[in-house]
Amino acid sequence: MSAAVESARAAVNGRVNGHRPASGAAPAVPWEDQFLPTPLRLDDKIRTQKIESRLQALVLCGGVLRRVGDVFEAELERGLREQPSSLQMENTYVPELPDGTEEGVFLALDLGGTNFRVLLLELRAGQLVRQHVKQYHINNALRLGTGDELFNFLADCVQDFVHELGMEDQEFSLGFTFSFPMKQHSISSGELITWTKSFKCSGLEGVDVAALLERCLRARRLRITVRVLLNDTTGTLVAGAHIDPNVGIGVILGTGSNGCYMERASRVQHWEAAHERVQDVCVDVEWGAFGDNGCLDFFRTEFDKEVDANSLLATSFTFEKYIGGKYLGSLLSAALGALARDQLFPAEPEPDQLQTAHLSLFEEENCAGEVAQTLRVLREVCPGAALTAHDALVAQHVAHLISNRAAQLVSVCIATLLRRMRRPHVAVAVDGSVYKHHPRIAGLMDKYITLLAPDHSFSLLGAEDGSGKGSALTAAIAARIAARDAA
Structure with missing residues (x-):
């Protein structure tokens, strides 16, 4: 050398890493x-x-x-009050996190890049006991074409997935991870605000992307209901809470970055659904635009x-x-x-x-x-x-x-x-x-x-696969809440 x-x-x-060698007491470093x-x-x-x-x-x-x-x-405060802010502070309408009682078989659709996934996950007593995953590629023509073309392609892929499993006649609840900025109207509906990454599909202004996906699925005679619409950051929070009940903040620090957290419902101005019994709700900060x-x-x-x-x-x-x-x-x-x-x-x-x-x-x-x-x-x-x-x-x-x-x-x-x-x-x-x-x-x-x-x-x-596992878990939470409210 x-x-x-x-x-x-x-x-x-x-x-190394800013630490002095141990050669006598170093003076206190100011904060x-x-x-x-x-x-x-x-x-x-x-x-x-x-x-x-x-x-x-x-x-x-x-x-x-x-x-x-x-x-x-x-x-953050201005965003919560729906005042001009560089933080969107979107209400995700996710009012609860996993509590270990999640049960059932759920589908998840993860759209956020050039490759997207369809997943089937089975939960018993809150634990993941079965998982099937298939990945599909979205070409340039689809990413830059019309919104209808893209969503029909997504529905075709879901149909291919359930057919491959021999389950096309079964009824499913689906969690849709849509990792683009959106304005949510409920836990299962929301509009795209702007495309990011390599997507720029036309014709989706003012369109409920969850409803569009469900229409495309129903056109193929699939008995699939979109129960949850969320982004990968919210999914990370939910997937993390499945591991540790103390989780209250979700962060993505990858190609892009974002954060979400559990906020007191009374502090959130934007509501389009009944929330009298909601104490906390997940807020999507969208801090990439901060x-x-x-x-x-x-x-x-x-x-x-x-x-x-x-x-x-x-x-x-x-x-x-x-x-x-x-x-x-x-x-x-x-x-x-x-x-x-x-x-x-x-x-x-x-x-x-x-x-x-x-x-x-x-x-x-x-x-x-x-x-x-x-x-x-x-x-x-x-x-x-x-x-x-x-x-x-x-x-x-x-x-x-x-x-x-x-x-x-x-x-x-x-x-x-x-x-x-x-x-x-x-x-x-x-x-x-x-x-x-x-x-x-x-x-x-x-x-x-x-x-x-x-x-x-x-x-x-460290939380894994919020966009897949987190999506399915959130669909299970929504099903649990719906059953409780119907009782």
């Missing part, structure tokens, strides 16, 4: 400074200072995060503006572009490009080559004090550049700043919800590729939520 790599590793290993990322350590002190200065805007201290929390709280009205511009950087300008949905989903896996690789590329233009990094990465998986790899190597894989990736995305171990450390540092800020911002939202809920303990169900695969994100979130909500007990729970 070269002296440069040894020197680089020693610099990194001197203070505000406990949010600061691990500093860059290079042999070249002047280059180090210039890089740190150039990237300073990506560093958020405790005071800035408190301000973000105050803005989030204000936007800041679309400019309320977060006080910490927006030139790198964020570049990523936004190059995105398919410019000026939209502001918050998601700080924390979503779809954008973290682009932020890494933008920051390294700025350093290169200032002669602080050997070359600008080629456009669209750095992905969030690379950012996670850089962080993993940073934690381990390694640089080999980071250098390999940099040589692929910066062909022809003369790259050294110290350049790899710079790239790792940029990845760390972006990761640290992402963890801080999602933690602000969770901490605000914890303070609002005021429960003895709240488990937070989290799903998504960034949470699962980033080596530091869960630990950073645990640290920052604790700092931002120090008097509120919480735990982070």
